[in-house]
Amino acid sequence: MIHVTILGLYNSMATTVFGPMDILNQAGRLWNRLAGTPRTPLFDVTLASADGKPIRSVNRVEIMPHCSIEQISHTDLIIIASATYIDKILEQNPELPGWIRHHYDQGAHVASICTGAFLLAETGLLDGRSATLHWGFADRFKARYPNVRLQQDRIFIDHGRLYCSAGVTAGMDLSLYLVEKFCGRPAATKSAKTMVLAMDRESQAPFRCFPGITDHTDPLIARAQQWLETNLAREVNYDELARTLRISRRSLERRFKQATGMTPLSYLQALRVEKARQLLEEGIATFSEITYAVGYEDISFFRKLFIRLTGLRPKEYQKKFAGYAVHPPGSQ
Missing domain, CATH: 1.10.10.60 (Homeodomain-like)
Incomplete structure (x- = not known):
């Protein structure tokens, strides 16, 4: 069993919490159930918040976590949900970057979904590396983290044990990719079929719009x-x-x-x-x-x-x- 911790944050988009949770939890379960074979779960998924209290999602629905981050003694993979309000998140929970960095140093893989890249970048792990996130936050990200090379058209990026994905549903693309990376292509294909998801999307360029650039003072x-x-x-x-x-x-x-x-x-x-x-x-x-x-x-x-x-x-x-x-x- 691969132990996964999904980190829910203040005003996270609920899909960036439950999308990966559903895909990873159903890997080895749903296909087997439909095929009439014994279920063989591949991932053990835990949802954590910084303090163990409910997570207020962006649509004002409160999500109840399984535990706090302090109760996570070991994890193989951390998935960071969207973190658009990064300043407020860090003000309320300044320990988060250090917690992520600690588990990475212990061998855990770390993935960010959408604006979760802000929190991942706060750890310093992306310095000198490339990253991606939702195209609408690209300029803000580049200004805040000049040492990170932003590739804003990518759906997701793999640095071995560090991963970033683009906006919201790109987290599902990344989740399927992680099923493949940890468990093999056949497992990922079965997951994609049972969840009715397309595989191997490569770019978010078709979704990007250009409203002009007005955040300057000239x-x-x-x-x-x-x-x-x-x-x-x-x-x-x-x-x-x-x-x-x-x-x-x-x-x-x-x-x-x-x-x-x-x-x-x-x-x-x-x-x-x-x-x-x-x-x-x-x-x-x-x-x-x-x-x-x-x-x-x-x-x-x-x-x-x-x-x-x-x-x-x-x-x-x-x-x-x-x-x-x-x-x-x-x-x-």
Whole structure:
């Protein structure tokens, strides 16, 4: 039996607690039950909170843990649920990073789900390593943990005994992967079939949106961003834009990169791809029409750009996110 401790935290998303718990608890049980063979549980799962008291989930439902972290003398695997409110979590329970680090030093594997990467990063174990988490918290994570290399498009990352996964349901992808890593591919395949889960998702890029970057204090660059957003479909002359702002193009590009982390060109490309996503989701225009609508004439170039930023071909993206509207189940 592999001993697993799921660490529930203040305002954790309940799915990041119960998703891994259900997958790991059912490994060796549900498939065998359906197949009429003896049940052979593969994991012994314990839910712990810092103090053993109920965990207030983000939807205000209280989750009753089995025990406190002090009652965990040994564990093979710690799974950290989402930890969006990291400052409050650390204020209430400053011992958590040290507790995680202690068990890691004793040989335990440690995995984070979604924003649980914040707490994992607080241990210092991710310094110099790569990590992933929900795409919506990428900028905040990069600012707080500059020594961690963020790979925000990854569904999950394996560093041997350290793991990170992207948002919420990516924790289920990671849980299936952990079943495979600890118990083999056949066990993971059986778990996936019984839980009706897809295996081997690799990227969260298709789910990411680009609302723009506004968390900076440069008013001139804010004006440049507004201009790009307003003139999305126009052919952009960056020299002309710089003159409009009464700044050299070199200074514009330097300040833009400093404020947003992107060049003006890459920022405009992200805006155009985001607009194309929205139009594809509406399911009305063709990709050729969308290409012209967002300011490109070269359809082949824009298709390659779209694939690079989303991880999907335009038709695949539309099928995935406009599928129910465009192709209702059972309509064909």
